[in-house]
Amino acid sequence: MSVQTSMSNADEVLRLIEQASEKNFLPIIGPHKGKILAEEIRKAKPQYVLEVGTLIGYSAILMGKELDDEAEIVTIEIHGDEAELAGKNIVRANIPAKVKIIRGDALQVIPTLMGQFDFDFIDAEKNEYFQYLKLAEVKLRKGAVVFADNAGIFADQMKDYLDYVRHSGKYQSRYIQVGEDGVEISVRL
Numbered sequence: 001m002s003v004q005t006s007m008s009n010a011d012e013v014l015r016l017i018e019q020a021s022e023k024n025f026l027p028i029i030g031p032h033k034g035k036i037l038a039e040e041i042r043k044a045k046p047q048y049v050l051e052v053g054t055l056i057g058y059s060a061i062l063m064g065k066e067l068d069d070e071a072e073i074v075t076i077e078i079h080g081d082e083a084e085l086a087g088k089n090i091v092r093a094n095i096p097a098k099v100k101i102i103r104g105d106a107l108q109v110i111p112t113l114m115g116q117f118d119f120d121f122i123d124a125e126k127n128e129y130f131q132y133l134k135l136a137e138v139k140l141r142k143g144a145v146v147f148a149d150n151a152g153i154f155a156d157q158m159k160d161y162l163d164y165v166r167h168s169g170k171y172q173s174r175y176i177q178v179g180e181d182g183v184e185i186s187v188r189l
């Protein structure tokens, strides 16, 4: 017998991951910064999304539930176990958007990707954000949104990245504080 709930599969999987993270911390974007990510996705309506740092699929599900079935998310994860679990969570969440998980080092994978991205969510090694961005930059459409997590608590490790999006003239960039942390949202000019 299945129990009917008003929650979608995606919402249910997101809540379960949040609950798991309360018991054993997981570095997911979480519900507060996640709300901003979902809002940006709803505003941008991207067709092709790049995510750097899948972990177990929380943010991919969060983004994918806002998109339609024409949209695709390519998400890169260096660790096999996490990538595998992400695959299972994404199937359970049953989101409209297609999600392709690539297991590998984003520094090697990004140069091999085809197509032009409308949205780039960066959430892996903090001191590599600038390299992820520079590798993806040629594949970002004009107007593409680059959303970087942890721009508050890890600002020191991301200094080159933050200097670049704020001062290179290639992006219009803003920082949004959320509690002790924050996100940097940069639009490719």
Ligand SMILES: C[S@@+](CC[C@H](N)C(=O)[O-])C[C@H]1O[C@@H](n2cnc3c(N)ncnc32)[C@H](O)[C@@H]1O
Pocket (backbone or CB within 6 Å): 027, 028, 029, 030, 052, 053, 054, 055, 056, 057, 058, 059, 060, 076, 077, 078, 079, 082, 104, 105, 106, 107, 123, 124, 125, 128
């Ligand atoms: C903060 S977690 C991602 C959280 C996820 N975006 C979420 O909010 O649910 C960072 C992830 O990036 C992965 N990672 C670290 N360096 C990487 C790299 N060079 N390429 C791909 N993934 C990487 C880690 O294994 C980890 O799973």
